[in-house]
Amino acid sequence: MSQRESMEYDVVIVGAGPAGLAAAIRLKQLAEEKSRDLSVCILEKGSEVGAHILSGAVIDPKALDELIPDWREKDSPLTVPVTENRHWLLTSTGKWEFPHILMPPLMNNKGTYTASLGNLTRWLAGQAEGLGVEIFPGFAAAEVLFNDDGSVTGVATGDMGVARDGTHKPDYQPGMELHARYTFFAEGARGHLTKELTRIFDLREQSGPQVFGIGIKELWDVPADKHRPGKVVHTQGWPLDDAWGGGFLYHQANGQVALGFVVSLDYKNPYLSPFEEFQRWKTHPAIRAEIEGGKRVSYGARAINEGGWQAIPQLAFPGGALIGCSAGFVNVPRIKGSHTAMKSGMLAAEAAFEAISADRRSDVLDSYEPAVRSSWIADELKVVRNAQPAVAHWGGTLGTLFAGFDMWLNYLKLRTPWTLKLRADHKEIGRKEDFKPIDYPKPDGKLTFDRLGSVFISNTNHEEDQPIHLTLKDAEVPIKVNLALYDAPEQRYCPAGVYEIVAEGGSPRLQINAQNCVHCKTCDIKDPTQNINWVVPEGGGGPNYPNM
Structure with missing residues (x-):
């Protein structure tokens, strides 16, 4: 018998991101429409709603229009419409602009907004609380709870x-149990509870593996003469050669520019550092011209789902459902996922409300998955399903050409019969003897920076005397395997300097600086032996992103 205190709800939601908040709002809207009581709570591991939210972000308001049709009259943070859309192909010294007329219309940013996704979630939280949703920031869901029949009963x-x-x-203080008729998991990409549920319920039996990129972002205050509110730039090409990814640069409100770099985590070179590639990207003349003379004010990093339609797992299981990036609804070519995440939360809410109204409990929400697969989420993701795997198969140039051709055919309703397969990122890394170390330039402290200084401005903090949340399945693997075969790539793929190989008594050992962790989950994804297992630290730990 558990000694922990417990609380009962109709629905418990893990994660106060766009999906979780949209689900909570929709549940309360339905309850209000039907004049019935419905208790809903959200657990958020960040110190406040939005503290761990990081995205570009260019936001498509399609789902928001459905959820809160009058959001424009409610002082939302979406105030800067996209007015200028650029796509640059970079060489080491120059650029050329890819004509938008050659891109499928779905790549157009007409009607979208550039804003802070963290600020949008803070606003959504206010809307949810106004409807009676209970939100508990600073409390991390650490364990899934099960009924005797194996169904989920809460966290x-x-x-x-x-x-x-x-x-x-x-x-x-011992943890609290939150029991529910249904539990939604909206943890974001590579959620640690979602990993457990995927294993227990074999949720990937019918789908391919999920694949990821790492997005690294900075926020800059720029001189007024450089600021163009609503200007959006995406880049591909330099500095990456044998890896795939690209940069983004969004002119937001209040004289700020959000810029960042995404590297697909299927790269092979164990010496590649996504953080250093991002710093190098900023030195390109075209990028330097956008921010030089400005001041960097924030930094962060987060894994991004890139698998698309063929990587969507089974979404519902006894007592619960995956929503948002826990399932992986990102449209990779559009670099957008907030709208699809929100829609998935709304559809799960409708399925749960239907079940609760019929006095069901802890069974499978059997109407949720069909609703997703017949929604505009499916329509959108099916069109672009071959884009990411095409680049993974054939590289940046040929892969991009094939992806564009495939998207055009699907957009024109000439449905292509093929669906390219995916391969897990950790299986793609190469042996150290097949690659040469990369000589990255030293940071200048004005345009380019080091990792530890970057972590400092992410406001990352963890209680130092707590169990290390970056756990190892086998403590000998980092030296005997990772160092011996791959020269310990965790030293380079981590954007926060968490992992170091240090000499101790003449022998190397792995040092884990867990207090630096920005919760990006890259180590959990890219570790070639899958020996690193990320679990939640104490609630409230991690980054505290302002305006990201």
């Missing part, structure tokens, strides 16, 4: 006040 928050050696500190 438990992590214990607080546990020392690194496992003993209880004076301020120790």
Whole structure:
């Protein structure tokens, strides 16, 4: 019998991102329409709603229009419409602009907004609380709870006040159990509870593996003469050669520019550093011209789902459902996923409300998955389903040409019969003897920076005396396998300097600086042996992103 206190709800939602908040709002709207009581709560591991939210972001308001039709009259943060859309192909010294007339219309940003996704979630949280949703920031869902029949019955928050050696500190508090008829998992990309549920319920039996990119972002205050509100730039090409990815640069409100770089995590060279590639990208004359003279004010990183339609797992299981990026609804060519995430949350809410109204509990929400697969989410993702795997198969140039051809055919309703397969990112990394180390330039402190200084301005903080949340299945693997075969790539793919190989008594060992972790999940994804397992630290730990 559990000694933890418990609370009962109709629906518990893990994660206060766009999907989780949209689901909560839709549940309360339905309850209000039908004049019935419905209890809904959201757990958020960040210190506040939006603290861990990081995205470009150019936001398509399609789902928001459905959820809150009068959002424009409610002081939302979507105030800067996209007015200028550029796509640059970079060489080492120059660029040429890809004509938009050659791109499928779905790539057009007409009607979208450039804004902070963190600020949008803060606004959505206000809308949700106004409807009676209970939101608990600073409480991380650490454990899935199950009924005797194996169905999900809720989650438990992590214990607080546990020392690194496992003993209880004076301020120790046990976690709380939250029981629900249905539990939605909206943890974002590579959620640790979603991983467990995927294994237990074999949710990927009918789908391919999910694949990912790492997005690294900075926010800059730029001189007024350089700021063009609504200007959106995407780049591909330099500095990447044997890896795939690209940059973005969005002129937002208040004289700020959001810029960043995405590297697909299927890259082969173990010496590649996504962080350093991003710093190098900023030195390109075309990018430098956009931000030089400005000041960097924030930094962050996050994994991004890139698998698309063929990587969507089974969405519903007894007692619960995956929504948003826990399932992976990102439209990779559009570099957008907030609208599809929100729509998935709304559809799950409608399925759960139907089940609760019929007095069901902890069974499978059997109407949710068919609703997704007949929605505009499916229509949108099917059109672009071959884009990412085409580049993975044939590289940047040929892959992009094939992806464009395939998208045009699908957009014109000439449905292509093929669906390219995916391969897990960690299987793609090569041996160290097949590659040469990359000589990255030193940071200048004005345009380019080091990782530790970057982590500092992400406002990342963890209680230092707590169990390390970056766990190893086998403590010997980092040296005997990763260092020996791949020269310890975790030193380079982590954008926060968490992993170091240090000498101790003449022998190398892996040092894990867990307090630096920005919760990007790259280590959990790219580790070639899948020996690193990311679990939640104490609630409230991690980055605190302002306006990201």
